Amino acid sequence: MQVYKVGGAVRDRLLGLPVTDVDRVVVGATTEEMLAKGFRPVGADFPVFLHPKTGEEYALARTERKSGRGYGGFTFYASPEVTLEEDLIRRDLTINAMAEDDQLNLTDPYHGQRDLEARILRHVSPAFAEDPLRVLRVARFAARYAGLGFTVADETMDLMRQLSESGELQALTAERSWKEISRALMEDHPQVFIQVLRDCGALKELMPEVDALFGVPQPETHHPEIDTGLHTLSVLEQSALHKQPLTVRWACLLHDLGKGLTPEEEWPRHIAHEHTGLKLIKAVNERFKVPKDCQELALLVGQYHTHGHRALELKASTLLELLQSFDIYRRPQRFEEFISACEMDARGRKGLEQRSYPQADYLRGAAKAAREVAVQPLLEQGFKGPELGEALKRERLKALKAYKEAATA
Template sequence: MKVYLVGGAVRDSLLGLPVTEKDWVVVGATPEEMEANEFRPVGKDFPVFLHPETQEEYALARTERKSGHGYGGFTFHAASDVSLEEDLIRRDLTINAMARSEGGEVVDPFHGKIDLKARLLRHVSPAFAEDPLRVLRVARFAARYHWLGFRVADDTLTLMRQLSDSGELDYLVPERVWKETSRALMEPAPQVFFQVLHACGALEKLFPELAALDGVPQPEVHHPEVDTLVHQWLCLEMAAKLKLPLTARYAVLCHDLGKAKTPQAEWPRHIAHEIRSARLSRTLSKRLRVPRDAADTAALVAEYHTHCHRALELKPQTVWKLFKALDVIRRPERLEDFLGACEADARGRTGFEDRDYPQANYLRGAAQALQCVDVAALRAQGIEGPALGDAIEKARIQAITTFKQQELNP
């Protein structure tokens, strides 16, 4: 029985990056031998075990054979006679198909170290094209390592395009697409994930609402980049620079989807695109089964982001309506996601990257002013029922009015 460290741990250690997870492959062992050594079985489709002390995953070396559609359409064979190279050849990229022996030797049958040096994401074998999930995985790795200069190899991109054209992407379950997308959104260059999908034809299959923005023009005075899809890339890049959480980054992804539905006769203006964007964001969220909090925030940002951009001009009554829509009294944390996404939109434009966004602090202050409204004191006056609700709303609007006067006329 031989044990090898495999996958991301080997790749990242060779890149000089921190290793956060360790996966192991065991060659020459049986499930019975693993359990006899107190490893706990956890694999459903093939033998995977947890180490009795470290709880790290140890998988028996295995081969796989295509037996159906989608990323789950494979039959696996794990046995003591499966070699390390047979296990590694089923992996997606050469940089993920390296192993390190217990003695420290790097086993690299598919030249992953060469591709690391060349900064290439290259498939291991033609079997790459059997698994549609690999289209998303490669795009995610491109987003993760973009800062190091990595790019997808041309021949790998060709295989990804073949996968996109084959209809295999239709067999990916929504939960898995969302899992890969949510991870990609939190990578250092989330825009690269979607750019790679666009380059191989997968964007229009998996995110047609986003792909439809390609070539849609915007007013150059507000958007020097003009093209709405280019604006989308810049916004996602800015969201990463601002270190926004996942909920806000997903909202950035959805905020302008409605511009694709603007009649061409109205271009480059996009009147009422906010409502259309909110509706399309709901459609996308439902299809991908996005968690409710992220889906709700995305729809709110889509519908109200231009309110945020004009916050300094809004009447106190309109600011209060915005706060009610965001439910800031009960959900104060949602305001930060909203403001972060709006700032990414405002600064995600060519030449606007370093502009201040005072609207965010203004709305933060206005929301804080609401805390000064003494609801208990209003109740103590004997106000009840609908009259109490009206009195509370009036007091909150007054609090915003007072704050605005102090803020704009110190």
């Protein structure tokens, strides 16, 4: 019975990066032997065990065979006869197919260390094309390691194109897809994830609404980069540079979907794209069963981001409607995330990345003015029920008018 660290723990140690998750493979052992040593079984599909003291995962060496469609369409075989090399060959990338023992002796049958040094993401074997989830995984690794100069090998990109064209991506469950998408969006270079998916044809299959933005022009006066797809990538890039949470990054990705529906004869203008895009944002949210907080912010940013940009020009009544739409009194954080998404949108324009965004502080000040309107005096005046709501609205409008006059004087 031999135990090896495998995958990310070996890869990141060799890259000089912090090692967070440690996966271990056990060669030459049976399930009975693991149970006798006190390991607890947790794997539903194949033998995975938790260490009796540390709680870390140990998996028996195994082989796999394609038996159906999608990520789950595999039959696994684990036995003491399965070698370390046989276990490693079923992995996705060479840089993830290395193992080391406790003395840091490296087992690298598929030249992962060479590809690490060359900064190449390369598939281990032709079996790569049997698992459609690997298209998303490779794009995610490209986003993670882009800052170190990693690129996808041409032959691996060819296999990803084949997978995209085969229809296999449609077999992925919403849950598995969202897990990869959400992790990729939180990497340092999430725009690389989208670009790689587009380069291999997967974006068109998974998110045709985003793919449709590429090649769609915008007015050069507002958007020096012109292309809506490139603008979306830049907004996503800014969201990562400014360490935004997942909710904001998801909203940044989807905020301009309506521009993909603008008839060509109306280009480069996109009148009412905020409203036409809502049905597309809803469709993408539903397709991947996106968490509720991400869904809600994406829809609100899609509908109101131009209000954010024009904040200083908005009438007090329109400003109040905007604040009410976000329920700023009970959910202040959501409005703060909206402001962040608007700022990322403004910065995601060629040559304007460092431009200040005074609308952010203006909107925060407006929200503060509206929140500070006290309810108690109105209760003391006898207002209640719907009348109280109307009176509160009048007082908030009055406060916003005063705020607007003082802030724009």
